[in-house]
Amino acid sequence: DAKTTQPTSMDCAEGRAANLPCNHSTISGNEYVYWYRQIHSQGPQYIIHGLKNNETNEMASLIITEDRKSSTLILPHATLRDTAVYYCIAVNSGYSTLTFGKGTMLLVSP
Amino acid sequence: EPEVTQTPSHQVTQMGQEVILRCVPISNHLYFYWYRQILGQKVEFLVSFYNNEISEKSEIFDDQFSVERPDGSNFTLKIRSTKLEDSAMYFCASSVNSRWTEAFFGQGTRLTVV
Numbered sequence: 001d002a003k004t005t006q007p008t009s010m011d012c013a014e015g016r017a018a019n020l021p022c023n024h025s026t027i028s029g030n031e032y033v034y035w036y037r038q039i040h041s042q043g044p045q046y047i048i049h050g051l052k053n054n055e056t057n058e059m060a061s062l063i064i065t066e067d068r069k070s071s072t073l074i075l076p077h078a079t080l081r082d083t084a085v086y087y088c089i090a091v092n093s094g095y096s097t098l099t100f101g102k103g104t105m106l107l108v109s110p
Numbered sequence: 111e112p113e114v115t116q117t118p119s120h121q122v123t124q125m126g127q128e129v130i131l132r133c134v135p136i137s138n139h140l141y142f143y144w145y146r147q148i149l150g151q152k153v154e155f156l157v158s159f160y161n162n163e164i165s166e167k168s169e170i171f172d173d174q175f176s177v178e179r180p181d182g183s184n185f186t187l188k189i190r191s192t193k194l195e196d197s198a199m200y201f202c203a204s205s206v207n208s209r210w211t212e213a214f215f216g217q218g219t220r221l222t223v224v
Contacts, residue, residue, distance in 0.1 A: 043114075043201045043215030044145075044153060087153075097166055098213075100145075100153040 002027040002090040009105040012082075018075040020104050022088030025069040032091050033064060034098070035073045037084040044087070044100070047073065078108045112136040114216035116202050122222045123192050131187045131219045133202030142185045143203040143213075144177065146170070153201070159185065160208070192223045 005023040012018040024033065034049040048055055048062045050071070055062045061074040075082055087103040115134040123129045135142050144156040157167040159177055176188045185204075189196055199220050205213035 038153070041199070041218070043203070043217050045215065046213055097155050097158065097168075098145075099155065102152060 002031055004088045004090055004101060006086070006088050006101065006104045008102070009107065012075075012078045012106060012108050014080055014108055014110050015077055018073075018078040018082065018106055018108070020073040020075075020086050020088075020106065021070065022073070023070045024088070024090050027068050027090050028092070030093050032093060033062065033068075033071050034089045034091050035060070035062065036087045036089065036098070036100070037082075038087070038103070039081075039084040047086075049091075078106075080108050080110065082106065083108045112214065114202055114204055114214050116200075116216035116219050118219060119217070120220045120222070122224060125194060125223055126191050129189050129192055129221065131189075131200050131202075131221065133185045133187075133204075133216055134183055135185055135202065135204030136214055137183075139204035139206050139214075141165075141205045141208055141213075142177075142179070143205075144187045145201040145203065145215075146198040147201065147218075148195075148198040156187070189221075192221075194223050197221055197223045 002024050032049050032051050035047040036044045038044045048060050050062045050064050064071045085103040085105050087100050117132045142159040145153050147153045155168050157171045158165045174190045178186050199218045201215050201218045203213050203215045
C-alpha cells in the first residue's frame with residue numbers, strides 16, 4: 001500500500017471548517033483513500049473513502065486531486081467532539097489489511 | 111446503530127498466564143479482525159479471519175496468539191503465555207465484506223500484563 005504523509009497536529013476553532021491534508025504521491029490506480037479517526041482511547045471509526053471522485057457523507061467531505069497524489073478531508077463545522085487523531089490510509093482494493101500511520105491530531109477548541 | 115462488543119473492557123493478568131479476549135462482531139458480518147495499540151503508539155494489525163480460517167496475519171501474530179470463532183457469534187483472541195510487552199489496547203473489528211467501507215471497531219480491551 002502507498003505511504004501517506006499527514007501533518008502531526010492541527011488546530012481548529014469550533015464551528016469552523018477543519019481541512020485535513022494528506023499526501024499519497026505513490027498511490028497506485030487500484031488504491032482507495034480511506035479516512036478513519038480515533039477519539040481518545042476508543043476504537044477507530046470509519047469516516048469516508050474515495051478513489052478518484054470527491055465524496056461527501058453525513059460526517060465529512062473528501063476532496064481528491066485530479067492526479068490523486070493528495071487529498072483533503074473536510075469537516076464542515078467542527079465540534080469539540082471532533083477532537084481526535086485522523087488517519088489517511090491508502091488501501092489496495094484486493095487486500096483486507098488496514099495499515100494505520102501516526103495520523104493527524106486535530107484539536108478543536110471553543 | 112449496530113456495534114462490535116468487546117469484553118472485558120480491562121484485563122489484568124500475570125506474566126506467563128493465558129488470556130482470552132472476547133468480541134461479539136455485528137451479526138451479518140463475515141470478516142473479523144484483531145488490532146492492537148500499545149500506549150502512545152500506532153494501531154497495529156494482528157490478524158484477519160474469514161470463513162473459519164485466518165486469511166492474513168502480521169509478524170506480531172506469532173505462535174503465542176490464536177483466534178477462534180467457537181460458536182458462530184463470538185470471536186476470540188487467545189494469548190497463550192503473556193509477556194509484559196503484550197500490554198496494549200486490543201481492538202476487534204468486523205466488516206460485511208473485505209472492503210473497509212463498513213468496518214466497525216469495538217471499544218477495545220485494555221490488557222495489562224504485570
